[in-house]
Amino acid sequence: MTCEEIKPLLAESWAGALSPQDSHALEQHLSVCEQCRAESARLGELWRGLSLLPADEPGVAVRERFYESFSAYRDGVLYRDTSEHGRRTNLRQTLLRIAAGLALVVGGAGLGYGLRSNQASAGEITQLRSEVGSMRQLVTLSLMQQQSASERLRGVSWAYRAEPSDTEVLDALVAAVNHDTNVNVRLAAVDALRTFGGNRAAREAVKQALSGETAPIVQVALIDLLVDLKETGATPQLRRVASDDAADMGVRQRAEWALERLQ
């Protein structure tokens, strides 16, 4: 073996990953090459010295912040999953109600009284729903104005509870996507905007946000959202990203992929 061929074997020997065959070859070379033997000894000593360097430790707040953000994220995911299940359940309940209503009409008994009662109860439910909606909006908006990124992340997870017609929450999410300094909050806000996918203003906001975003991970999330929403009107923005020399290569490729999907 030549001196050049020995170098990768030295690296393997430091990591304790030499095969018996390579170990034998290395020993043989070192026994006859004084220069490599000296270098192996010097570098081996430095390698051992590296393991003696004291490790830098993170502050205790790292753990606290992780569990806060983690719990906020998990709440958002759980709520989203539960409400999807809830929507399916509601559909079943609606169908049952229609069937029951038909049965009532066919039966023809107590119809007038039933209608009056239902109207009163529907009014209460509407009022209750409105109050709950306001409370969710209040929690979402106040959390999203907090200084701590973990709290803002929690606010974004609350946005999943908002009604798709809630324009104030939508505006707060759009503001977070466009202006939040924390990339995780921006990313979570893009995900939450999906809930508002049926809203024209939300789709416009996603398109505009793509033009102003610089973090590749958020750019990719925005592009994916535009594809999921089948937003064919985003072609000009996607073309700009795809041909932007300053953009990240992965983002440009994703934009090209999106253009193909939206054609």
Added chain:
Amino acid sequence: MITVGADDNVLMARVSAGELSKLAVLFERHHRGLFRYFISLNRDRQLSEDLVQDVFFRMLRYRSSYDPTKAFTAWMYQIARRANLDRVRDKRAEIVGIEEFTGRNLEPVSAAPGPEENASAGQDLGLLRRALDLLPADKREILILSRFEEMKYEDIAAVLGCEIGAVKVRVYRAMRALEQIYFGLEKGKAS
């Protein structure tokens, strides 16, 4: 139920399948290593702590993309690397190379004891720390992954997107560069 002895790959596969609470075990196992990786690259405690949060957040968000047949640490450090690049881009900061360090009054980032206190095996660990800090970022990164995180070369190859043979050569070159800086500093100290 926390699976204390479970393999990282198994735990991440369970996170991927929806058991999000298992991420806490992975956090406890890896957040210090990630912090060391970041602080060795950027020398900024606050930024490094933020980046640790970024990595775990991204692991959650992209949990469905995890392939349990591949090494978890390689996947995690790929995410870490990406997060670091994104922050650098975001902040218009830079990973400082050796040229930019010339002439700077470099403060060690750790609260490590001074050189007099930890001389060992004929080496001055304070100087070794300074030499490591003075290495160009790519060389420092590969030494952190191989020496501090004790990652297998094949996993490092997956993180860096190169062949395993290239990793071995790069580790060797990084050690040679470290040696030159170390002995340069030692000479300067003696004179």
